[in-house]
Amino acid sequence: MEKLPEDAEVVITDLRRLYTKLREIMAAGERLKGATSWEASEYHERIKTVKAQLKDYAKTEALNLRRKTQTDAERFFFGPAVRSAASHFRMRTDAAPTKWVSELSEASSDVSYFIHKFERHFELPHT
Template sequence: MHATPLTFIGASVSWGKLRSAVTTWQPLGVVSTISVRAPFLNTIRLSSSIHHTEETDVAAIDLDEANLILDILHRFQEELGAISDAGDRLKQSRSPEVDEYRRRLVNVKGELKNAAKSGTLDGVKRPQTELERCFYGPAVQHAAAHFRLRTDAPPSMWLSGLYDPAGDVSYYTHGLRKLVDEGQII
């Protein structure tokens, strides 16, 4: 069976409230909306026309999709870094601030685990785009696999416990950023 690759054209990104991921793939030239479940109480709404390409089995790599992946991975990076820093700062504290960061720790762990299940931006099990297959999927899957820190761990363990997941996200973010900066993304 021949799979028809998809290319996103003319995508625009806007932020809204968190919603469940909904994806609609429609025929050539039809505008569709993809709500991508993004971490930390934001949703990315990507509106684009979908262009089917018959020439190749490899999906064209799209700059808009690359930037969307970079944005999501960067947000994971920032959140993991903020929690790590807070853990280092609040090692022996019992303040309400610890509870706030613990809630954030639970949220980011859940978001990574959910994202890793499908490896796709929209959270739907479907064939991945080239960028999802090479960057997004591996980043969230490795980070989720290395996220062994218990959510009830004391803040003194957060820095060391988040080191590996943060490193995984950073690695794939850096690789994709390098391709975008070198102009290798269409």
């Protein structure tokens, strides 16, 4: 197995980061089902941040929002992942924790799909 191109390394790292953030919010939703809005407020901020990141990334489909051209890794993996995840992230940022798992599962699955597609393409071990 060859070393990944630098742009591809950056793409897979950021996709994994986004996936982890989505999964953490979903896990918190399970833990905080009966929580008060104050107890869930930390996660509401995280939800706002992730949603905004996905929407921004989906606009350019690139990690560098100022760069006009995409790398191959962005074009084939990152762009489609964030575009799809952003379109499926319809949950309100102040939604109750009981909705987090069901409302974020599709966006999480979108990112996961492109992580696995990336890993197959570059013959990486699955994470």
